[in-house]
Amino acid sequence: MVQLSPETDTASYELNGRYNPDVYKYCAGYQYEDKTIVGFSHTHFSGTGHSDLGDFLIMPTTGTLQLNPGTADKPGSGYRSAFSHQNELSQANYYKVKLDDHNILAEMTTTARVGFHQYTFPKSDQSHIILDLMAGIYNYPDKNVWTYLRVVNDSTVMGFRQTNGWARTRTLYFAMSFNKAFFKHGYKKYDKREVYGGFWGKFNKTENFPEIAGKQIRAYFDFKTEEGEKIKIKFAISPVSMAGAMNNMQTEIPGWDFDKVKNDGQQQWETELHKIEIKGNQETKENFYTSMYHTMINPTIYMDADGQYKGIDQNVHKAEGFTNYTTFSLWDTYRALHPLFNIIEPKRNADMVQSMLAHYEQSPEHMLPIWSNSGNENWCMSGYHSVAVLADAVVKGTITDINTANKALDACIATATHRDYEGIGEYMDHGYIPDEKSGVSVSSTLEYAFDDWSIAQLAKKLNRMDVYETFMNRSANYKNVYDPKVGFMRPKLANGEFRKGFDPLTTINEGFIEGNSWNYTLFAPQDPKSLIQLMGGNKRFTRYLDSLFTMNLPDKYFAETEDITRDGIIGNYVHGNEPSHHVAYLYNWTDQPWKTQERIRMILPRMYKPTSDGLGGNDDTGQMSAWYIFSSLGFYPVAPGSDQYSTGSPAVDGATINLDNGKTFTINVKNQSAKNVYVQKMVLNGKPLTGLTISHADIMNGGEITFYMGSKHR
Numbered sequence: 001m002v003q004l005s006p007e008t009d010t011a012s013y014e015l016n017g018r019y020n021p022d023v024y025k026y027c028a029g030y031q032y033e034d035k036t037i038v039g040f041s042h043t044h045f046s047g048t049g050h051s052d053l054g055d056f057l058i059m060p061t062t063g064t065l066q067l068n069p070g071t072a073d074k075p076g077s078g079y080r081s082a083f084s085h086q087n088e089l090s091q092a093n094y095y096k097v098k099l100d101d102h103n104i105l106a107e108m109t110t111t112a113r114v115g116f117h118q119y120t121f122p123k124s125d126q127s128h129i130i131l132d133l134m135a136g137i138y139n140y141p142d143k144n145v146w147t148y149l150r151v152v153n154d155s156t157v158m159g160f161r162q163t164n165g166w167a168r169t170r171t172l173y174f175a176m177s178f179n180k181a182f183f184k185h186g187y188k189k190y191d192k193r194e195v196y197g198g199f200w201g202k203f204n205k206t207e208n209f210p211e212i213a214g215k216q217i218r219a220y221f222d223f224k225t226e227e228g229e230k231i232k233i234k235f236a237i238s239p240v241s242m243a244g245a246m247n248n249m250q251t252e253i254p255g256w257d258f259d260k261v262k263n264d265g266q267q268q269w270e271t272e273l274h275k276i277e278i279k280g281n282q283e284t285k286e287n288f289y290t291s292m293y294h295t296m297i298n299p300t301i302y303m304d305a306d307g308q309y310k311g312i313d314q315n316v317h318k319a320e321g322f323t324n325y326t327t328f329s330l331w332d333t334y335r336a337l338h339p340l341f342n343i344i345e346p347k348r349n350a351d352m353v354q355s356m357l358a359h360y361e362q363s364p365e366h367m368l369p370i371w372s373n374s375g376n377e378n379w380c381m382s383g384y385h386s387v388a389v390l391a392d393a394v395v396k397g398t399i400t401d402i403n404t405a406n407k408a409l410d411a412c413i414a415t416a417t418h419r420d421y422e423g424i425g426e427y428m429d430h431g432y433i434p435d436e437k438s439g440v441s442v443s444s445t446l447e448y449a450f451d452d453w454s455i456a457q458l459a460k461k462l463n464r465m466d467v468y469e470t471f472m473n474r475s476a477n478y479k480n481v482y483d484p485k486v487g488f489m490r491p492k493l494a495n496g497e498f499r500k501g502f503d504p505l506t507t508i509n510e511g512f513i514e515g516n517s518w519n520y521t522l523f524a525p526q527d528p529k530s531l532i533q534l535m536g537g538n539k540r541f542t543r544y545l546d547s548l549f550t551m552n553l554p555d556k557y558f559a560e561t562e563d564i565t566r567d568g569i570i571g572n573y574v575h576g577n578e579p580s581h582h583v584a585y586l587y588n589w590t591d592q593p594w595k596t597q598e599r600i601r602m603i604l605p606r607m608y609k610p611t612s613d614g615l616g617g618n619d620d621t622g623q624m625s626a627w628y629i630f631s632s633l634g635f636y637p638v639a640p641g642s643d644q645y646s647t648g649s650p651a652v653d654g655a656t657i658n659l660d661n662g663k664t665f666t667i668n669v670k671n672q673s674a675k676n677v678y679v680q681k682m683v684l685n686g687k688p689l690t691g692l693t694i695s696h697a698d699i700m701n702g703g704e705i706t707f708y709m710g711s712k713h714r
Helices: 198-202 242-252 258-273 282-295 337-344 346-362 386-395 402-416 424-430 441-461 465-481 528-534 538-550 583-589 594-607 623-633 696-700
Strands: 005-007 039-041 057-062 088-091 094-099 104-110 114-121 124-132 144-153 156-163 170-178 184-189 211-214 217-225 229-238 276-279 308-310 316-318 371-373 644-647 654-658 664-670 678-684 693-695 703-710
Touching: 005 094, 057 104, 057 114, 057 229, 094 258, 104 258, 114 124, 114 242, 114 258, 124 229, 144 217, 156 242, 170 242, 184 211, 211 217, 217 229, 229 242, 258 282, 276 282, 276 623, 282 623, 337 346, 337 386, 337 623, 337 696, 346 386, 346 402, 386 402, 386 441, 402 441, 402 465, 424 441, 424 465, 441 465, 465 528, 528 538, 528 583, 538 583, 538 594, 583 594, 583 644, 594 623, 594 678, 644 696, 664 696, 693 696
Parallel strands: 664 703
Antiparallel strands: 005 039, 039 057, 057 124, 088 094, 094 104, 104 114, 114 229, 124 217, 144 156, 144 211, 156 170, 170 229, 184 217, 276 654, 308 316, 644 693, 654 664, 678 703
């Protein structure tokens, strides 16, 4: 729940009266090329295409007190500090940096709900800890609704922050404890009205105050330090109450042993990262375990140590028998992240399913989550992809309880038949979403069709065959937006005619989201065989795939909007946007499956590098990294909701998956190299593998697969 890390800067929603593109640049708060650090906040998204959070920023300083962060070009104008990467160390569950302007060594680690800071100060009578309750990521006007701070004693403070950001109704509580008493504390309030009635109308006391409330507040706590003295801070958060935050702190870090907390957390990471052990060169290992780390950052815990959390109905609930999670970027993560969890994190994924069902029960719309965060539904992106996560978990045996499985199916049906949501009514009536009704009519139609297929697989597993038939029929709706005259998916009017004036290369106003028609025409992962026939058969389909990867996309298509760059794009294949993530595997359904192997091994080194800018696009809360893990191991879940994985070309020299059931699945790779990317043969548990798939049971039952690699395709 706590994701404590440095902020090198933040971005306001507007810049000079216009939208500020740096809002997305700073979605996680940190940019490697920046030269200053503003402070350390406790909540972050990881690799999202949207910005929020950045709560409760702490910054240690020395000298004359400054409560303004200043600017990067004039760091001395505020409390921020210059730093050097030479004096910076980043590990799982540990971060260290020297704050040059204040001569302070900053260190931090965490437990699930508590951030633990350790600041080594120089000798000074003017040592400060600043608590900025104004700071945050994605600071558009009036994001802060209210903040409150109460001084409990000379070493403990508590409070909360209410925000109206991407999550529109969000309150986060905190408890903050110092290992040393502060001798003075104070605040500055930046609200338009400096004093708000009651106590403050009588006393208006800015130093040594007992409590303070307002929209825009920065507080400070003063110490006298000796050379090398360590000021430690435990900072706990809660979605429920200040008392909940304090209980989280006392439960998870009762003492002040920083190294123990750090080492305990790092041992947890060692345990998780050893769930897949690979062989390979240093670059491969750095890429692989960075990806493993990324996949385990989100979704995030969202409940107190006692199980209480605030639901989407804004009431307090208690998670009985499961851990409640949030940060569900489902448009991204249903594709590979949750399928990966079904292999290496089944208990966590089962808890995520329970969290989604709790969301459904509490939702006033009675829908499963679309993109949920902090007890809020953000309604971001298209599709209702939680159904694919639920289906995949049941089909693969992560969820075995029949009552839970049937409850999941009922929730899927209710979500997929909610006629008032995003064109579902029109989709049900027409078999597609008319162009007049939605600016993303085609992509939503295609994504709904896939989701419907996954619901059908769940229904089949539960032998509810009437539901299976209904949703299998709906899953063929992707065909309704294919125009055989032009060979592309394209916007269709309510009267059944295709919209005129269509450019399959453009992304603007053509019925698609984060992709163009060239990409989305290939989006029927539930039915590749029929898609190939729809598009004219094997030869034409293969030429289409070849062209996608090799065409030279004209510059004008990158200039349509500030948000479109060449990052993550190979030809017209867009790896940085998830709708293309299954595309390279589609050759497996043609007579040239070796091209899947070739494309995978081309994509891996181009889109993933062990550098500060090594990802070809946002990580999207782990989906990009999950693609890397699967693809480098040699197989991929083309259609979540199926128990089959499509084989590719392993880029590791070998791997062992250590399963929670005590078994192991070993991947042997013979003669793998940068040139030997073609699979000559595969042997599964001693028997030749004649097809291009392996099953989930093949993995979970333990055993081994051996890939024999060569430089020429077969």
